[in-house]
Amino acid sequence: AQSVTQLGSHVSVSEGALVLLRCNYSSSVPPYLFWYVQYPNQGLQLLLKYTTGATLVKGINGFEAEFKKSETSFHLTKPSAHMSDAAEYFCAVSGSGANCKLTFGKGITLSVRP
């Protein structure tokens, strides 16, 4: 069994400020972890993923996330927010098998203030 918790539904930051979106997971098997972004009226786009190896993963648009097994966390960060980062962000977990399904969190809406 697996689940994802994304606390809070909305985060607001100023342009240029640090972005931190939290994700905690539970999984009975070694997890694969994902962050997806969804812009208005669009589908989900993969930002980054952790499967094995280095626990700090870098993705597109300057985002990165760190897998911390002891904390069962996979928080998403970006040093300096840009107006174009305003979107909804989903964390997801799956197992490592080829037929394992994705389980998503409820998503967090990021707003960026000028």
Place this chain on the structure above:
Amino acid sequence: EADIYQTPRYLVIGTGKKITLECSQTMGHDKMYWYQQDPGMELHLIHYSYGVNSTEKGDLSSESTVSRIRTEHFPLTLESARPSHTSQYLCASSAIRGDADTQYFGPGTRLTVL
């Protein structure tokens, strides 16, 4: 360019109508998925397929049906639409080897049943 397509993007129909939501991909992927997405909620898997003539129900019970006659095509059908079917429907696909852990999403169909 390899991509995943969904039509229509928006659909408003009356109760009792039969509808088919189209999903096609040119990614060369064997696995395809349908998710239902409601505001502020997780994406829920309603159907998936591992290849031609393979269809399975997902974690969320749905009155819709799917078919997989061609690798690139995975349509979803509602025989008699009801207001409770109002939602956004997202189609996704993934490979069976290589980048098998990553699902790629289409832009979605927003369905409103009056």
